[in-house]
Amino acid sequence: MAQQQADAKAVTPPGGVAGEVGEQRPTRSPREIRLVMIGLVITMMLAMLDNLIVGTAMPTIVGDLHGANHLSWVVTSYTLATAAATPIWGKLGDLYGRKGTFLTSIVIFLIGSALAGLSQNMNEMIAFRALQGLGAGGLMVGVMSIMGALVSPRERGKYQGMFAAVMAIATVGGPLLGGFITDHFSWHWIFYINLPLGAVALAVVMITLHLPKVRSTARVDYAGAALLTIGITSLVLITTWGGTQYAWGSKHIIGLIVLAAASLIGFCYVEARVKEPMLPLSLFRNRDFTVVSIIGFIVGFQMFGGVTFLPQYQQIVQNASATNSGLLLMPMMFGMLVVSLVVGQVVTKTGKYRIFPIVGTVVMGAGSLLLSTMGVGTTRLTSGLFMALLGAGMGFLMQITMLVAQNSVELKDMGVASSTATLFRTIGGSFGVALFGAIYTNHLKDTLTQKLAGAPGAGGQLDGADQMTPAKLRTLPAPVQDAFHHAVSNGIHSVFVWAALISLVSVVAALFLKGTPLRGAGKAAGAEKPEGSDMAAMAH
Known part of the structure; x- marks a missing residue:
């Protein structure tokens, strides 16, 4: 009890924020x-x-709610809200206390989940998914920033391996669980299942988490928040609609590009002048922070971009079922998990990390290059080994990028550093899906045009190429199936060739890391110097 009371005492530093500026954990x-x-x-x-x-569950949901034409907005509304809210939650946690803002984000997420499960039409579903997204923007940032406040950077490696395991389990188990719930219960339980889990998380955090109280006299940077939200929203809409709903050269996309550029320029102008900026531009003066932001962007690009199209190859070319295609991704997740756990332990013992981003970017690029060699005759064992290598590369990077970002800032900026790292990865994934999607679709149709030229009914097959399902394909004549197998293989080849080329950027960026030693002792989590003294020493 005495320790908890001591934890709750607030110390008001210069600048008006109490309890988390330059203090000892x-x-x-x-x-x-x-x-x-x-x-x-x-x-x-x-x-x-x-x-x-x-x-x-989406095919069942849109069928029940009669809204197939609005399918993309169910996803887009959630993504937009999450991306826009992420940096705001991070800053609010820095200003007003991480525990309170974290609990608030969980509550908002759970309310959105309950309402989404009660949706009676697509408009309600889209609105409630957006509410869910607002809360979701604070979940990941809250987890990372709270861990940053509790544990020194050097000790953090072994705990972040635990989170890597959760990511791997969720990536493989999520689609399987979603299919099981939809088939055996109802799609409504897809959202209701969040409620008991969220209630347990709320109770545990409320009872066990004790952080110094924060009192802030600073005003919220509403102008910066609004401009950043407009800029992020425009970028997400560009990557979501460009080349699909609207042509890249259409007035809608050009208008969004202009709006994104104007709002982000305005955001930089505002942030350079306000007393308590939403996203301090001074963070990017730290070379390591800037480098890991670039690497995080490319990791998101690779992970959410390239990996999105692997199930297409597995289901259409390798004839895997939807459930089995999730299981076939396990080599990649296993590689990511094992490497992340090992790296976490090594970083905790040595306090050094510079070699891991360099090795990780090289391995990730090598994995992408090998995946680009897959063809119609590639076995599942071979593709599994290639995916394991890609996963290993990501395992070197997933947690290290967050760790270095947090180690590069003072404790008072832990939330905004965590949210910025998360934001770069999210935006990278959004750009990756859009760019790789355009590359994949173009090569798919070009190959089909060549393979099916002059074949009876070819025009109909080409028009529906981007909507072809594995089940429907198996009912078509053998020449058409063969054409699709080659088309998908060529599309995957092009996607991963570009992924390998883009990885070169992350390799070059990783070479510029200074490798500042992680703060905190290697033996005891609590035995460390005050955060401010470390930062002062680093400055010299």
């Missing part, structure tokens, strides 16, 4: 940290599972 026993981690892990699971579970 309260000493935590391993048991206290493990208890808090239970709530954080459950929350991480909520954030990771939601889109993965919902994705497999």
Whole structure:
């Protein structure tokens, strides 16, 4: 009790923010940290599972709600709200306390989940998914920034391996769980399942998490928040609509590009002048922070972009079922999990990390290059080995990028550093899906045009190429199936060739990391110097 009271005392530093500027982290026993981690892990699971579970249920949902024409908006509304809210949650946590803002984001997410499960039409579903997204924007940021406040950077590696395991389990288990719930219960339970998990996370965090109270006299940067939201929203809409709903050269896309550029320029102008900016531009003066932001963007590009199209290859070319295609991704997730756990332990013991981003970017690029060689005759064993290599590369990078971002800032900026790292990865994934989607579709149709030229009924097959399902394809004549197999293989080849080329950017960026030693002792989480003294020493 005495320790908790000591934790709750607020110290008001210069600048008006109490309790988290340059102070020493309260000493935590391993048991206290493990208890808090239970709530954080459950929350991480909520954030990771939601889109993965919902994705497999979407055909049933849009069928029941008679809204197939608005399918994309169910996803887009959630993505937009999450991307726009992420940096705002991070800053609010820095200003007004991480525990309160984290609990608020969970509550908003759970309210959105309950309402989405009660939806009676597509308009309600889209609106409630947006509400869910607003809460979801604070889940991942809250988890990472709270862990940053509890544990020193050097000790953080072993805990982040736990989160890597959650990501891997969610990625593989999410689609399987979503299909099972939809088939055996009802799509409504896709959303209701969040409620008991969220309730447990709320209770654990409320009871076990004790952070210094924060009192801030700073005003919220509403102008910066509005401009950043407009800029992010425009970017997400560009990547979502460009080349699909609207041509890249259409007035809609050009208008969004102009709006994004104007709002982001305005955002930079405002942030350079306000007292308490939403996203301090000074963070990017730290070379390591800038480098890992670039690497995080490319990791998102690779992970959400390239990996999105692997199930297409597995189901159409390798004749895997939808369920089995999820299982076939396990080599990649296993590679990511094992490497992330090992790297976390090594970083904790040595306090050094610079070699891992360099090795990780090289391995990730090599994995992409090998995946680009897959063809019609590639076996599942071979493709599994290639995916394992790609996963290993990501395992070197997934947690290290967040760790370095947090190590590059003072404790008072932990939330905004975490949200910025998350934001770059999210935007990278959005750009990756859009760019790789355009590349994949163009090569798919070009190959089909060549293979089916002059064949009876070829025009109909070409028009529906982007809507071809594995089940429907198996009912078509053998020449048409062969054409689709080659077309999908060529599309995948092009996607991963570009992914390998883009990886070169991350390799070059990783070479510029300074490798500043991680703060904190390697033996005891609580035995560390005050955050401010470390930063002062680093400055010299």
